[in-house]
Amino acid sequence: MALFPANITALQVKALDQALPLFAALDVISEQNTASVLKAFRDQQVSEYLFRTTTGYGYGDSGRERLEAVWAELCGAEKALVRTQFVSGTHALACVLFGLLRPGDELLAVTGAPYDTMQTVIGHTVQTPGSLTECGIRYREMPMSEAGVDIGAIAGHISPNTRVALIQRSRGYSLRKPLSIEAIRTVCAEIKKYKQDCICFVDNCYGEFVEVAEPTSVGADIMAGSLIKNPGGGLAPAGGYIAGKAALVDMAARRLTAPGLGGELGATLADIRLFYQGLFLAPHVVNQALKGAIFAGLIFDLLGYKTLPRPEELRSDIIQAIELGSPEKMIAFCQGLQQYSPVDAHVRPVPGTVPGYTDQVIMAGGTFIQGSSIELSADGPLRPPYIVYVQGGLTFEHALLGILGAASAVAGM
Numbered sequence: 001m002a003l004f005p006a007n008i009t010a011l012q013v014k015a016l017d018q019a020l021p022l023f024a025a026l027d028v029i030s031e032q033n034t035a036s037v038l039k040a041f042r043d044q045q046v047s048e049y050l051f052r053t054t055t056g057y058g059y060g061d062s063g064r065e066r067l068e069a070v071w072a073e074l075c076g077a078e079k080a081l082v083r084t085q086f087v088s089g090t091h092a093l094a095c096v097l098f099g100l101l102r103p104g105d106e107l108l109a110v111t112g113a114p115y116d117t118m119q120t121v122i123g124h125t126v127q128t129p130g131s132l133t134e135c136g137i138r139y140r141e142m143p144m145s146e147a148g149v150d151i152g153a154i155a156g157h158i159s160p161n162t163r164v165a166l167i168q169r170s171r172g173y174s175l176r177k178p179l180s181i182e183a184i185r186t187v188c189a190e191i192k193k194y195k196q197d198c199i200c201f202v203d204n205c206y207g208e209f210v211e212v213a214e215p216t217s218v219g220a221d222i223m224a225g226s227l228i229k230n231p232g233g234g235l236a237p238a239g240g241y242i243a244g245k246a247a248l249v250d251m252a253a254r255r256l257t258a259p260g261l262g263g264e265l266g267a268t269l270a271d272i273r274l275f276y277q278g279l280f281l282a283p284h285v286v287n288q289a290l291k292g293a294i295f296a297g298l299i300f301d302l303l304g305y306k307t308l309p310r311p312e313e314l315r316s317d318i319i320q321a322i323e324l325g326s327p328e329k330m331i332a333f334c335q336g337l338q339q340y341s342p343v344d345a346h347v348r349p350v351p352g353t354v355p356g357y358t359d360q361v362i363m364a365g366g367t368f369i370q371g372s373s374i375e376l377s378a379d380g381p382l383r384p385p386y387i388v389y390v391q392g393g394l395t396f397e398h399a400l401l402g403i404l405g406a407a408s409a410v411a412g413m
Helices: 006-043 062-075 089-100 116-122 151-157 181-194 246-256 272-302 327-338 396-411
Strands: 079-083 106-109 138-141 162-168 199-203 222-226 240-244 306-308 320-323 361-364 377-381 387-391
Touching: 006 062, 006 272, 006 396, 062 079, 062 240, 062 272, 079 246, 089 116, 089 162, 089 199, 089 222, 089 240, 089 246, 151 181, 162 181, 181 199, 222 246, 240 246, 272 306, 272 320, 272 387, 272 396, 327 361, 327 377, 327 387, 327 396
Parallel strands: 106 138, 106 162, 162 199, 199 222
Antiparallel strands: 079 240, 222 240, 306 320, 320 387, 361 377, 377 387
16 A cells, blocks of 8 residues: 555655765765764774763763763864753853853854744843843844855954854754855854954854864854754754863853853763764764755655755755745644654644744654654744744655655645
């Protein structure tokens, strides 16, 4: 018995035929990144004795310290903070911002408005209790051009008080282009040209292992992200990371814990083997997620919907945006995908209120790790032009089936 209608199966064949040449380039990147991970594990002498949990204050947690050394090497950074105590990527980003900025300083977003949860951290348009703007930090942003960051406009936006330049790598909930590593290199160099002491801070969520280098190896001073996205490889049960210049990482660590304590404390209560093993698998898992994203773009392009990025475009994050045009189609998409989830396949996603978001959000994702974006999921705020954002997939086979389920649901409306 066929799983999907004949018209969807026909599109599957056509999409795979177009996708296979594109997959070859992804395999090369995955191989190079796996080699880099193996080198870092070898250089840092990762051994089984490091795979132990710790309790209490977590002093002398050798497994945690070695994992941070591995991640720092992979990122071309002086230091890294890799902790289960980060509750999300937004939490890690907030620790950086609150650690580096002081009253009277200015935060400049050079990639336009950040995504919803970061807007509440900043106090973007509505004053949020405890936000940066409430604490006396000035915030400004410069819009992106259609081609990306408006390099020529940076000079006119940098001021004497610009302490941190925020660079969001992924598209977030928008149709703008994610930033490639080369674009990040160019942006950081341009900022330093006009203000050498301005800190270039990259929100690296969804971007790890998509290319063969990370932002801190090409000019960024510091970056942060989530472990239940790319670098956790689908195994890390929680957490986030910060990597960059040692002095800046230390300042952020004092916001995670407390001044005077910094990164010296923090017990690893979860099985730290999962973090090492997840990091080892991450290049391959990201490869699978990217193949799923390309396939999703091709299927919905064939169905006549606007998709970004285009299949042949360079990818700098794992997100595939699909403009569906109505809330009903967004709901159908998410419900169709959910039916092909390994967990909660019987559940029907409905729009709801999510902390940090001003609009109702629809989310599909029957994931083993709650909220894991490296596992196959789709979500988006219910607002025009009604775009659903697909990300993740631990295996391409699962991504293919989930996307076909979503396509069948939308096409059958």
